[in-house]
Amino acid sequence: MTYCVAVRVDQGLVMLSDTRTNAGMDNIARFRKSFTYLVEGERAITLLCSGNLSITQGVKATLSKAIKDAKLDPDIETILNCSTMHRVAQIVGDAMRAMQTRYRESIEMGGSGASASIMIAGQRRGGKPRLYLVYSAGNFIEATEDTPFFQIGEHKYGKPILDRIITRDTTLEDATKAVLVSMDSTLRSNLSVGMPLDLTVIPTDRFDFRVRTRIEADNEEFAMISQGWSAALRKGFEDLPNVLD
Amino acid sequence: MTYCVAVRVDQGLVMLSDTRTNAGMDNIARFRKSFTYLVEGERAITLLCSGNLSITQGVKATLSKAIKDAKLDPDIETILNCSTMHRVAQIVGDAMRAMQTRYRESIEMGGSGASASIMIAGQRRGGKPRLYLVYSAGNFIEATEDTPFFQIGEHKYGKPILDRIITRDTTLEDATKAVLVSMDSTLRSNLSVGMPLDLTVIPTDRFDFRVRTRIEADNEEFAMISQGWSAALRKGFEDLPNVLD
Numbered sequence: 001m002t003y004c005v006a007v008r009v010d011q012g013l014v015m016l017s018d019t020r021t022n023a024g025m026d027n028i029a030r031f032r033k034s035f036t037y038l039v040e041g042e043r044a045i046t047l048l049c050s051g052n053l054s055i056t057q058g059v060k061a062t063l064s065k066a067i068k069d070a071k072l073d074p075d076i077e078t079i080l081n082c083s084t085m086h087r088v089a090q091i092v093g094d095a096m097r098a099m100q101t102r103y104r105e106s107i108e109m110g111g112s113g114a115s116a117s118i119m120i121a122g123q124r125r126g127g128k129p130r131l132y133l134v135y136s137a138g139n140f141i142e143a144t145e146d147t148p149f150f151q152i153g154e155h156k157y158g159k160p161i162l163d164r165i166i167t168r169d170t171t172l173e174d175a176t177k178a179v180l181v182s183m184d185s186t187l188r189s190n191l192s193v194g195m196p197l198d199l200t201v202i203p204t205d206r207f208d209f210r211v212r213t214r215i216e217a218d219n220e221e222f223a224m225i226s227q228g229w230s231a232a233l234r235k236g237f238e239d240l241p242n243v244l245d
Numbered sequence: 246m247t248y249c250v251a252v253r254v255d256q257g258l259v260m261l262s263d264t265r266t267n268a269g270m271d272n273i274a275r276f277r278k279s280f281t282y283l284v285e286g287e288r289a290i291t292l293l294c295s296g297n298l299s300i301t302q303g304v305k306a307t308l309s310k311a312i313k314d315a316k317l318d319p320d321i322e323t324i325l326n327c328s329t330m331h332r333v334a335q336i337v338g339d340a341m342r343a344m345q346t347r348y349r350e351s352i353e354m355g356g357s358g359a360s361a362s363i364m365i366a367g368q369r370r371g372g373k374p375r376l377y378l379v380y381s382a383g384n385f386i387e388a389t390e391d392t393p394f395f396q397i398g399e400h401k402y403g404k405p406i407l408d409r410i411i412t413r414d415t416t417l418e419d420a421t422k423a424v425l426v427s428m429d430s431t432l433r434s435n436l437s438v439g440m441p442l443d444l445t446v447i448p449t450d451r452f453d454f455r456v457r458t459r460i461e462a463d464n465e466e467f468a469m470i471s472q473g474w475s476a477a478l479r480k481g482f483e484d485l486p487n488v489l490d
Contacts, residue, residue: 156401160430164478173489180488185405201489211489221488232481233409240473243425243466244418244446244456 001192002153004033004048005162005179006119008131008143011172012203012210013121015046016179018187020194021053034198035060039080041207043124045088046200050152051116051136052107055099059118062095085130089120089140097138117152122202129204157189158182172201172210177225184226197222246437247398249278249293250407250424251364253376253388256417257448257455258366260291261424263432265439266298279443280305284325286452288369290333291445295397296361296381297352300344304363307340330375334365334385342383349381362397367447374449396427402434403427417446417455422470429471442467 004017017033031053037045049056063079070076079088100114107114115136123129131143133150143150145168151159158181165178176199186193196219201211215222249262262279276298282290294301308324315321324333345359352359360381368374376388378395388395390413396404403426410423421444431438441464446456460467 156434157405160402160434161478161482163433164475165482173487174482176489177482177485177487181482181485189401189405189408221486224486225488228485229481230409232477232484233406236474236477236481237406237410237419237422237426239477240422240426241466241469242418242422243470244421 001190002033002050003155003158003183003186003190003193004050004119004152005149005155005158005182006046006048006121006131006143007149007162007166007170007175007179008121008129009148009166009170009172009175010168010204011175012201012206013046013123013129013131014172014175014179015048015119015121015200016183017048017198018183018193019196019198020192022192028192028194030194030196032198034200036200036209036212037080037122038208041125043080043122044202044206044208045079045085045120045122046202047092048119048121048152049116050118052112052114054107055096055103055114055116056118058099058103059092059095059116062098063092066091085120085122085124085127085132088122089130089132089134089142092118092120093134093138093140096134096136100136100138119150119152121200123204123207125207129202154186154190154193158186161185172203176201176211180222180225181229184222184229246435247278247295248400248403248428248431248435248438249295249364249397250394250400250403250427251291251293251366251376251388252394252407252411252415252420252424253366253374254393254411254415254417254420255413255449256420257446257451258291258368258374258376259417259420259424260293260364260366260445261428262293262443263428263438264441264443265437267437273437273439275439277443279445281445281454281457282325282367283453286370288325288367289447289451289453290324290330290365290367291447292337293364293366293397294361295363297357297359299352300341300348300359300361301363303344303348304337304340304361307343308337311336330365330367330369330372330377333367334375334377334379334387337363337365338379338383338385341379341381345381345383364395364397366445368449368452370452374447399431399435399438403431406430417448421446421456425467425470426474429467429474
């Protein structure tokens with residue numbers, strides 16, 4: 001399982017992912033699901049991947065190959081030189097569709113699932129911060145003011161806090177706290193979502209990362225969030241009125 | 246969809262269910278999912294049903310028929326005269342298996358699901374408070390000290406608060422608050438779970454209900470819980486430390 005969450009507020013973009021993958025309960029490994037791309041001062045992009053790992057790694061390899069090839073032949077279009085974030089989503093979607101066309105049938109014949117999804121968060125100079133969700137078929141949707149966040153993977157445990165907190169006016173600081181609380185609830189309830197975490201923050205019109213860090217299991221700030229939230233829930237619960245006579 | 250939750254603590258049993266059923270998003274109705282059985286001073290039992298409605302109604306009809314027939318022939322075994330709560334679970338499980346044997350194949354041929362599950366909470370004089378979960382196959386499990394609550398239906402949104410609060414030492418008052426908070430989180434996040442709610446509380450060694458009530462959408466106490474919890478979460482969130490520099 002996986003839990004990835006991405007938030008788009010007026011002040012920018014916040015992305016958080018776990019690192020646990022599993023093929024059955026007895027086959028658990030750690031893989032990065034968050035990947036960053038930077039052209040300093042021009043564009044900053046984070047991809048968050050979930051679903052069949054061979055598919056999402058294949059998509060990433062396709063994107064990387066194009067970036068490498070474009071160094072020799074600048075006419076090759078890549079997510080680092082294309083004209084818009086919308087075009088980035090199309091390029092990722094095309095790579096996804098190519099991987100699905102190539103492998104889906106044989107993966108499913110083997111009894112596994114080939115589904116995958118990728119979130120794309122970023123901004124390029126001249127455009128606005130954008131957040132897209134690319135599906136297995138290569139089609140995609142964009143986050144809007146009505147739905148300022150996307151989740152992929154094990155989304156239910158961590159959704160209530162996002163529903164309550166996140167609006168377009170939420171500060172980057174609060175959006176970061178909210179995704180950490182959301183992840184904390186998910187970690188507590190689903191064993192197949194696990195530390196460490198990868199956090200990235202892209203402030204609006206900075207075209208760079210403010211945060212691009214791995215949060216390890218012994219991270220003190222995350223422990224403060226986790227314990228503080230536990231204590232707040234317990235205190236809040238105690239303060240609720242008693243409804244039995 | 247459905248959300249039912251039942252808790253067994255040392256002080257007794259607390260059960261809560263919603264009343265919304267749906268066959269697709271455009272076919273929503275209200276059905277009671279919580280049913281109580283009382284032999285005053287001897288046993289008190291609550292059943293909570295989820296899954297295919299024709300199956301669970303069929304199980305209930307089977308139980309009721311036996312209770313009616315036993316008035317003429319006391320040798321007929323029913324959930325009201327059988328010797329233990331464990332035997333109650335067997336009787337409910339047998340009725341479930343009979344319904345599944347009769348209808349499952351034809352229901353599934355029609356493209357619908359026949360799965361259903363029923364929670365049984367109660368105590369009879371001479372025994373302890375018991376909580377069982379009966380599956381479609383008629384087999385069942387019992388809540389233990391390690392797992393003092395069961396949920397059926399849309400369980401994820403409402404599970405974190407139960408995980409944090411419920412232990413065998415939890416008071417009936419706190420267990421009741423906890424199931425209401427758990428339901429409130431579920432109502433907010435899943436449209437196919439809806440008011441009104443049915444709440445029952447069976448204190449240990451009382452062999453009667455302390456609470457057996459329907460909570461309507463305009464219930465003031467539930468509104469206080471719901472609003473109080475919202476305010477507590479917001480306050481708790483604001484008080485968390487800021488992790489961005």
